[in-house]
Amino acid sequence: MSTAAGTPRSGRVNVPNRRAPLPKLGRKAPNGESLSHLLNRLSQLRADSRRPRPEAYIAILQAAGDFSLSRTVQGDESDNLGWHVAQAAWEDAKAGQVDLGEEGMEALLRLSGVETAWNRVKNSYTPDEGLLLSMLNAAGRWGRPDFASTILEALPVSPQEQHLAPLLEAFCNAGEVPNAFHVLVSIREAGITPTMASVQPIVAVLSSVDLIDQAFYALEDMQNEGQPIDISALNALIDASSRLGDLQRARATQMAAADLGLIPNIDTFNLVLACCISARHRPLGDTILNEINGLSLPLNATTYQHMISLCLTQSKYEDAFYYLEKAKSDGFKPSYSTYDALVRKCVTAKDSRWRLVLDEMKILGYRPTNELHEFINNDGRSQPRGGKAHSSQKDEPRRAARVTRPASQVSYASRDRSGKATTPGPAA
Helix, strand or coil: CCCCCCCCCCCCCCCCCCCCCCCCCCCECCCCCEHHHHHHHHHHHHHCCCCCCHHHHHHHHHHHHHHHHHHCCCCCCCCCHHHHHHHHHHHHHHHCCCCCHHHHHHHHHCCCCHHHHHHHHCCCCCCCHHHHHHHHHHHHHHCCHHHHHHHHCCCCCCCCHHHHHHHHHHHHHCCCHHHHHHHHHHHHHCCCCCCCCCCHHHHHHCCCHHHHHHHHHHHHHHHHCCCCCCHHHHHHHHHHHHHCCCHHHHHHHHHCCHHHCCCCCHHHHHHHHHHHHHHCCHHHHHHHHHHHHHCCCCCCHHHHHHHHHHHCCCCCCHHHHHHHHHHHHCCCCCCHHHHHHHHHHHHHCCCCCHHHHHHHHHHCCCCCCHHHHHHHHCCCCCCCCCCCCCHHHHHHHHHHHCCCCCHHHCCCCEECCCCCEECCCCCC
8 A cells, every 4th residue: 555655765674672582492381391392292293183272372372472572683584483383383273274363363473573474474364453453553663664554555444543653653663754744644634633642653753852853844845845744743843842841942833833834723732831831931821822712723621721730830820710610611521630730739829719629529520539638638748757637637628528519600719808709810
């Protein structure tokens, strides 16, 4: 199957196994026999016109696979005892018309010679989608986009994201990030929307600012050459920058969307908001939110969660309650972590509204952890070693649990010094 990713530039990539090599005959099969003895036993049984049960064949294949995976380089067939034992067992079962089923086939393909195994049986065996997906994932881990493309040709169904994602991972692990960008376009053209989960292989390899910049230059080259670019590619660079805590680079990358002919989506802005939280940069967060509204993009649950978390990084955090109420009014159920953070902030700030927050999270079905209760009982301080909280403090979570007002009726409005209620709202 041809893909928009093009032909791999680096060809075959062998990835050394990081496990310590085992002695050639040191690996034991489940019944205690070494692999060489298993091979001899198969020969003796064949000479006596006898054959093991299917589960015995599968056990032999699994033992051979364990041995081979522990001592070989992927694709290296030289002196591969594991492969020879597995091949003998498979051919013996086939000759005796012993059906090993999918479990047997999967055991055979667990070998580091999975590609060799596939090439030898693909013309006489029809694998199902699950087995093909297992091989695709292996090709992705090994950095073998060429092998992944071969497997995709045998798919009995139209490729979906879970089939194309390993191809993207394979390009990344082969050091071919620009080709991974092309895969994202292919995914989009297949009628599938790439998600942030889709681009994680790209994010994983962009582990330094130099690599991020190189990836950005690759996007610029694609744009200059008139090649299509998917917004998820740019989002991957923003995510990588955010993981490095580089707010300036994350923001600059987001702002470069127009230069690349891209229209930002909500993920683009959410990723920068996540970086604002780490930097405690509330003003930029407000700017990002204004830009989202300017593009008429609907806020999602992640946007609200990030804005609440960003507000909680400040000494004045009243707007966190505003965004909590706004999220609920827009139909989103705030996450447990959002409520947990609100409780901790209020307890630390001696804000009695922690009781209302705790009550609401219980109404919504969240069960506060023991760690959160301990945090409350110790007034936000670490519990002394061997010490116990006073009984009066312990009673506070229990008293809060008796409040039964629906979440929609809980009011978080603070009061000024005159006792007049004030309504929280976003900062200007």
